[in-house]
Amino acid sequence: MTQSSSFDSADHTIVDGVHYHQFDVVIVGAGGAGMRAAIEAGPHAKTAVISKLYPTRSHTGAAQGGMAAALANVEEDNWEWHTFDTIKGGDYLVDQDAAEILAKEAIDAVLDLENMGLPFNRTPEGKIDQRRFGGHTRDHGKAPVRRACYAADRTGHMILQTLYQNCVKHGINFFNEYYVLDLVMTNVDGVDQPSGVVAYDLSTGELHVFQAKAIIFATGGFGKIYKTTSNAHTLTGDGVGIIWRKGLPLEDMEFFQFHPTGLAGLGILLTEGARGEGAILRNASGERFMERYAPTIKDLAPRDIVARCMVQEVAEGRGAGPNKDYVYLDCTHLGAEVLETKLPDITEFARTYLGVDPVTEPVPVMPTAHYAMGGIPTNVNAEVLRDNTTVVPGLYAAGECACVSVHGSNRLGTNSLLDINVFGKRAGNNAVEYVKTAEFTPLPKDPAAAVRGLIDGIRNSTGTERVSVLRKELQDMMDAKAQVFRTDESLAEVTQTIHTLRERYKNVAVQDKGRRFNTDLLEAVELGFLLDLAEVVVYSARNRKESRGGHMRDDYPNRDDETYMKHTMAYLSGDPHSADAADHIRLDWKPVTVTRYQPMERKY
Amino acid sequence: MSTTTIAADRPGNADPAITPFTVTFLIRRFDPEVDEEPRWQDFDVEMYATDRVLDALHKIKWEQDGSLTFRRSCAHGICGSDAMRINGRNRLACKTLIKDLDISKPIYVEAIKGLPLEKDLIVDMEPFFASFREVQPFLIANKAPEGGKERIQTVAQRERFDDTTKCILCAACTSSCPVFWTDGQYFGPAAIVNAHRFIFDSRDEDAKVRLDILNDKEGVWRCRTTFNCSEACPRGIQVTQAIAEVKQAIMRGKP
Secondary structure: OOOOOOOOHHHOEEEOOEEEEEEEEEEEOOOHHHHHHHHHHOOOOOEEEEEOOOHHHOHHHHOOOOEEOOOOOOOOOOHHHHHHHHHHHOOOOOOHHHHHHHHHHHHHHHHHHHHHOOOOOEOOOOOEOEEEEEEEEEOOOOEEEEEEEOOOOOHHHHHHHHHHHHHHHOOOEEEEOEEEEEEEEEEEOOEEEEEEEEEEEOOOOOEEEEEEEEEEEOOOOOHHHOOOEOOOOOOOOHHHHHHHHOOOOEEOOOOEEEEEEEEOOOOOEOOOHHHHOOOEEEOOOOOOOHHHHOOOOHHHOOHHHHHHHHHHHHHOOOOEOOOOOEEEEEOHHHHHHHHHHHOHHHHHHHHHHHOOOOOOOOEEEEEEEEEEOOEEEEOOOOEEEOOOOOEEEEEEEOOOOEEOOOOOOOOOOOHHHHHHHHHHHHHHHHHHHHHHHOOOOOOOOOOOHHHHHHHHHHHOOOOOEOHHHHHHHHHHHHHHHOOOEEOHHHHHHHHHHHHHHHHHHOOEOOOOOOOOOOHHHHHHHHHHHHHHHHHHHHHHHHHOOOOEOOEEEOOEOOOOHHHHOEEEEEEEOOOOOOOOHHHOEEEEEEEOOOOOOOOOOOOO | OOOOOOHHHOOOOOOOOOOOEEEEEEEEEOOOOOOOOOEEEEEEEEEOOOOEHHHHHHHHHHHHOOOOOOOOOOOOOOOOOOEEEEOOEEEEHHHOEHHHOOOOOOEEEEOOOOOOEEEOOEEOOHHHHHHHHHOOOOOOOOOOOHHHOOOOOOHHHHHHOHHHHOOOOOOOOHHHOHHHHHOOOOOOHHHHHHHHHHHOOOOOOOHHHHHHHHOOOOOHHHOOOOOHHHHHOOOOOOHHHHHHHHHHHHHHOOO
C-alpha cells in the first residue's frame, strides 16, 4: 500500500512469511515531523515513511492557531524575545541552547512552508499575517506580541496538507496503515545498535521487517492515557512505548500539558488563537478571572497557568452550568466576521458538538489533556540519547514523541508546529549525512520474533478481560488522579490502579481473530503501550516533589530550583511486571542546559 | 476526544432528566475471510441525543462485537478517516449527531461506494489517492521569492482559493458521485478540488499543466453537475462550483 512511487516485489524478499525491505532511512510516523524529515531525506537517500494511518489523517492536522516565528511582519519582534518566552514559558526546565535554535530557525521554517505552498493568512501588504498567542511577549514579558503565523484556525491542517503535497512531489515511499511495533537492535561488539523496525501490515496481518541505516521516530503523543483529551483515538504512544521497552530512557514524562479551552465534557480543542484575537475567560458570575491571576497578560498567560486557574475557579465554587463544573470562553464581542474568517472551525465545533453559537453565547470550556512535553530524549541534532550524553548512532526522534527539550515543563502555544518543522528538518538532514558513511547493521536472526509473539499472544488469548474496560478504567483514573492538580496520595492511588490493570492486561482477549484489518487486535496492542507510558508518567510525577509548569503538586506547591531544576530520566530495568514500580523503573536526573537566562519567579 | 462521555456531563444539554434511548443501527458487514457477500446486521445501542454515530460504532465495537471494523482518528471532523454512508448519505460518522437523524427507524450505515470494499466500513483508498496524485497537487513555482522571504500574496488573492484549501481528503464527495460509481477512471470531485486549490493560487506557475490534465476524457467534462459532492462535503466546500470554475478556466485556457 505505498503511495507515491513504486513498491514492486523486486524491492523486497519474503522469508518464512515475513517481508524484508531495505532502506537507507526509515521514518516511523507521517505527521508533521515525519513528513518534514522525509522532504529532506527523500531526495538524497532511499527513504521510506511507515505510518499506521494515511498521512493526511495524522493529528498535526488538528492543530489550529498558529506557528510561532519572530518574522516581525506586523510589529517589532526578534528571535531572542521568542527564546526568552519559550524558556520562561517552560518554567526554566527548557534546555536553553535548544530553545535558541528553535527560535532562530523558526523564521526559515515558516518561509520554507510558505515557499512549499502553505496558504498563510496575509497582511494588507501581502506578507504572512501574525496573531497573538499565550506567553509570547514583546521585550521579555512587557506585553503580548503578534508572533503566531497562521491560516485561519486551520494552521495544522495546512501544514499537514502542504507537507504531504510536497512528499507527493518528491515521490516519497509511503507504507500506509503499517503499524510499527518494534525497533530491532543488534548487539555489535557488546553494544546494542538499531538495525531496523518491524511493522504489522494492518490490511493483511503480515509482518514486514525494514532494515535501515538510519531510523527516525516521529510518532506523536500519547494523550489517550487520559479520558478528556484533544488527542485523536490513535495517539497511543506506540513509538515512545517501543523505545521504553528497549530499555532506552524517557525524559520528563511527568510534564503533560492540559490545554485550557477544550469543549466542556468533550475535550475537543478550541484554539488559544481565540484568546489571541481577544476572547475572554469568564466564571459563572461573568468575571474575567484571569485579571486576578496574571494582571499583565491576563487571558494570554501560558497554558499551565490558565488551566490551573480554571480548575481553581471551579473548585472554589465559581464554575458555571448546572453542575458548576466549567467556565466560559466568551467570544461574543469579537463579532461574527472575526469568528467566521479567523476562527471558522472552532465556531463550527461549538455549534456542532455543544449546540452553542459563539457569536451570541459564551462557550463552556474546561482543560483537556493536550500535549506531552516529555518523551524520547534527543540532542539538538535530533539524535536519540541512551543516557544523559551518549548518542544511539543512526537513531533519531522529532516532534511530540521527542524531548529535546525545547518545551521544558510547559510548552507555549504555537511552539509545537514549530518544533515539528525545525527538528523534523534537522532529523531528516542529519539522517542523510549519517547514511552517507554508515553501513547497514546486520539484522539478528528472526528479527520479527518478538512482534510475532506479541500479536499471536493477543490473537490466540482465551482470556476474559476486554480492552475497552481496562482502557476506560485507566483513562478515568488518570483524569481523576493525575491531571492538573496532583498529590502524593492521588498519584499513589493511580499507581496501584495501573499495576492492577497491567496484571489484568495479561489476560486480555480480542473477539476478532482474523488477519485483515484487525482493529480489535490493534486496540489491544495500543492499550499495552498506554499502560506502560501511564505508569512512567505517574511514577515520574510522584518523584518530583515540587510544582513546575504542567506539573502541579498540591502537597508541594512551590518550584524548588535547588533540588529539582533538572530533567527526569526514566529507565525500564528489571521485571516490567513486578508489583512495585520501583522494582522496574529506575529514575535518574539530567542537568538543564542554561546559556543566558537564570531562573526567575514566573509572573505574567 | 472522549467518546464515552454521557450527555449529562455535557453543557448545553445538561438537563439531568435526559435519559438515554435505544437506537437501532443496521450495519453492512463484510468479512473478506468469511463472507462471500456483504450482509446487514442490526445492533441496538443506548444513545444520547448529542452522541455521534461514531460513538455508536465505538459502543458496538467495545461492548458488543469487537470485530466491527472502521477507520477513525481525530473524532471531530478534521482527519477525514470516517466517511461512510449513513442513511444513504455520505457523511463523517464523527460529525453526525443522533439528534439530527430520524431514530424512529433503524439507522443504516455502510461503507462509501465506488471504492473496493475491504472489510465492513473500510474501503481501499488507494485509487482515490492515486487520482489525487495525478493532478500534481503541489505548488509549482520555479522563481525563488525575492530576498529569501515569503512570496507576496494579497488578501484577495489568498481568498480566491480559500474554499478548496479546506479539503481533508475524506472521499465523501468522490464516493457520492454517480459518474465515479460507474466509471472508476474519472478523477472525481476531490482530485479536481485539489487541482483547483493550485490552479487559482496566484503563486503557482503551472496551472496550464493541471488544466490539460483535467481536460482529459476522464477529467472535468465527465461531471454532470448533480451536486451530490457539494452536499456530501463535511467541510462545506462548494465542490460543484469549484469544478465549474475549472471548466471555465479550461475554456479560457488560463485561470
